Amino acid sequence: MKKELLFITVIGADKKGIVAKISNLLYDYNVNIEDINQKIMETYFVMTMLVDMKDTTSSIETVRSKLDKIGEQMELKIQLQHEDIFKMMHRV
Amino acid sequence: MAITVDEVYETTSMILYQNLDIRTTTLGINLKDCIDSDFAKFKKKVYDKVYQNAKLLIEEAKKLESKYGIPIVNKRISITPISLIMETHCSNQKYLEMAITLDKAAKDAGIDFIGGFGALVQKGMTNSDKILIESLPDVLSKTQRICSFLNVGSNVSGMNLDAINLLGDMLKKTARKSENAIGCAKFVVLVNAPEDNPFMAGAFHGIGEPDITLNVGISGPGVVRSVVEKNKKCDLTQLSEIIKKIVFKITRAGELIGRELAKNLDIPFGIVDISLASTTAKGDSVARIIEQFGIERIGTHGSTLAVALLMDAVKKGGSMASGNVGGLSGTFIPVSEDEGMIEAVEKGALSLDKLESLTSVCSVGMDMFAIPGSTPEETINAIIADELAIGVINNKTTAVRVIPIPDKKAGESINYGGLLGKVPIMKVNKYSAKDFIKRGGRLPAPITSMRN
Numbered sequence: 384m385k386k387e388l389l390f391i392t393v394i395g396a397d398k399k400g401i402v403a404k405i406s407n408l409l410y411d412y413n414v415n416i417e418d419i420n421q422k423i424m425e426t427y428f429v430m431t432m433l434v435d436m437k438d439t440t441s442s443i444e445t446v447r448s449k450l451d452k453i454g455e456q457m458e459l460k461i462q463l464q465h466e467d468i469f470k471m472m473h474r475v
Numbered sequence: 476m477a478i479t480v481d482e483v484y485e486t487t488s489m490i491l492y493q494n495l496d497i498r499t500t501t502l503g504i505n506l507k508d509c510i511d512s513d514f515a516k517f518k519k520k521v522y523d524k525v526y527q528n529a530k531l532l533i534e535e536a537k538k539l540e541s542k543y544g545i546p547i548v549n550k551r552i553s554i555t556p557i558s559l560i561m562e563t564h565c566s567n568q569k570y571l572e573m574a575i576t577l578d579k580a581a582k583d584a585g586i587d588f589i590g591g592f593g594a595l596v597q598k599g600m601t602n603s604d605k606i607l608i609e610s611l612p613d614v615l616s617k618t619q620r621i622c623s624f625l626n627v628g629s630n631v632s633g634m635n636l637d638a639i640n641l642l643g644d645m646l647k648k649t650a651r652k653s654e655n656a657i658g659c660a661k662f663v664v665l666v667n668a669p670e671d672n673p674f675m676a677g678a679f680h681g682i683g684e685p686d687i688t689l690n691v692g693i694s695g696p697g698v699v700r701s702v703v704e705k706n707k708k709c710d711l712t713q714l715s716e717i718i719k720k721i722v723f724k725i726t727r728a729g730e731l732i733g734r735e736l737a738k739n740l741d742i743p744f745g746i747v748d749i750s751l752a753s754t755t756a757k758g759d760s761v762a763r764i765i766e767q768f769g770i771e772r773i774g775t776h777g778s779t780l781a782v783a784l785l786m787d788a789v790k791k792g793g794s795m796a797s798g799n800v801g802g803l804s805g806t807f808i809p810v811s812e813d814e815g816m817i818e819a820v821e822k823g824a825l826s827l828d829k830l831e832s833l834t835s836v837c838s839v840g841m842d843m844f845a846i847p848g849s850t851p852e853e854t855i856n857a858i859i860a861d862e863l864a865i866g867v868i869n870n871k872t873t874a875v876r877v878i879p880i881p882d883k884k885a886g887e888s889i890n891y892g893g894l895l896g897k898v899p900i901m902k903v904n905k906y907s908a909k910d911f912i913k914r915g916g917r918l919p920a921p922i923t924s925m926r927n
Contacts, residue, residue: 390478392487422480431483443541462487464544466478471727473482 387437388417388466391450395459397428404453405461409434412441412449433466486724490545493697494759495725497732498752499549501590501673502532503680503688503745506555514564518576525552525577528687529584535739539732547732552581553678553690554591556624558603565603570610571617578618586620588661590678593624597632597666598917608641612648615658622676628666628863630870634918639664639860643852647879650848655889656880660843664859665874666866671746672802677874688745689737690802693729694752695722697759699785703767714768715788722749722792730797746801749793750839751785753813755896761785761808762815773808773815774825779832782806786837803872808833809843811891811898820899821888827858827901835865840874845889845898848881855879857908868921 393401402419409416414434421430436443447463454461489495509520529552536547554577561570574592581589592614594604611623625642628634642664650656663677670681673690680688702721706714729747737744753761762773765781786806794800810816810830819825827844834840841862846855859875866873878898880889885902
């Protein structure tokens with residue numbers, strides 16, 4: 384079955400436990416992490432996580448709402464978006 | 476090649492901090508197949524077709540919002556120009572009943588605006604067209620979601636002054652019948668109106684269109700402003716290049732959403748409209764882009780050059796990004812919906828005359844501006860005719876959405892709140908064009924050679 388790749392983007396101040404909390408959540412919903420990158424951009428800490436949701440036991444909506452909760456608790460902006468939007472915008 | 480952190484951050488920050496969104500997904504629906512000699516049956520067929528398709532649009536659009544994490548702000552409907560399908564039912568009462576039917580279908584499905592309650596009258600008016608215009612003060616004041624348009628000219632037909640001469644009176648009646656003249660905000664008069672425009676108030680489903688089609692309007696003045704802000708020293712050529720590149724990216728997002736939404740709805744994908752559309756949100760303003768160029772306030776000398784540069788770059792970037800660019804694809808500089816435009820009028824930087832000249836270099840038209848309610852109807856007709864003559868002669872779409880506010884003078888303002896914003900009332904030239912405008916008839920179609 385074809386992979387269903389989405390990007391999780393975390394923007395905010397770096398702190399302990401970001402990867403741990405998100406990874407736990409993804410494990411709970413059977414979402415596989417394909418790649419993780421991070422960088423300081425315009426003073427923000429930015430982390431991107433490429434995840435495969437083809438085997439998930441949940442839905443994009445549920446994972447997003449759980450990520451939003453982690454974002455609120457940790458004062459971070461967390462986005463979940465299908466990788467096609469990045470491919471369309473940044474690759475000709 | 477893998478997507479980098481920088482690229483992901485660029486896209487997400489456009490959405491999070493620069494108000495990038497898909498401004499509208501508009502479903503064009505043909506209603507010619509609903510015509511019935513029994514008016515009750517006719518209305519039911521119209522209601523059912525609009526309601527069922529609108530509901531599907533909303534459901535599918537929500538799924539894509541979630542998948543791509545990009546807001547799809549408006550889900551709308553455009554229909555076959557109404558006068559066309561009302562030819563055998565044309566009475567004021569029936570027009571109003573049809574408007575109420577459409578308004579209810581939109582409301583029940585959760586659609587905020589439905590466009591196409593209008594007519595194409597560039598060469599002349601049928602009886603149905605005339606009755607439509609007569610019915611508009613009631614239609615626009617008694618419904619919430621109905622948007623109306625009139626196409627009164629084109630570069631191949633010339634311009635119908637007899638139709639324009641009905642509009643000053645119609646707009647003043649509409650203004651008096653509706654609270655704060657809000658009915659006038661739902662009517663636009665155009666020349667060279669595109670048949671696939673997804674933006675209100677001028678959206679309609681043209682007669683050359685398929686049964687149902689999906690058109691998408693992207694936006695992103697905030698994104699363009701942000702990139703201009705980061706490039707303060709570059710010359711005009713470089714400025715054009717950076718705008719082209721960023722517009723390419725945002726148009727690609729519109730293309731992606733449009734294609735997938737059309738596929739999920741199992742209908743043909745129509746067009747992406749690349750117009751920069753302001754909102755009242757801070758930073759989501761076309762005027763602020765112009766100011767970032769180095770113009771102190773939009774409306775001062777240099778503004779026309781700045782709008783020309785902006786629009787040309789937007790069109791070039793957008794047309795590289797999609798083979799389906801269409802609709803209006805200009806920039807909107809509505810006075811009331813753009814906080815930079817409102818401020819420019821209030822500070823005396825932007826006059827009605829300069830607004831008109833800005834529209835000659837590719838913004839769509841004079842949009843959402845208010846004038847004193849005491850303005851004579853012939854003067855309103857002359858304002859409309861001036862703006863539309865620019866479109867007919869220069870082979871482009873131009874439009875006017877004017878609100879004559881009863882009992883208000885120039886310098887005062889009214890606040891609609893929400894999407895429509897605050898409307899400052901602009902000064903109108905006190906001298907009359909009555910004897911010229913009342914001649915009526917048709918401006919002949921312009922010559923296409925000797926273009927100097």
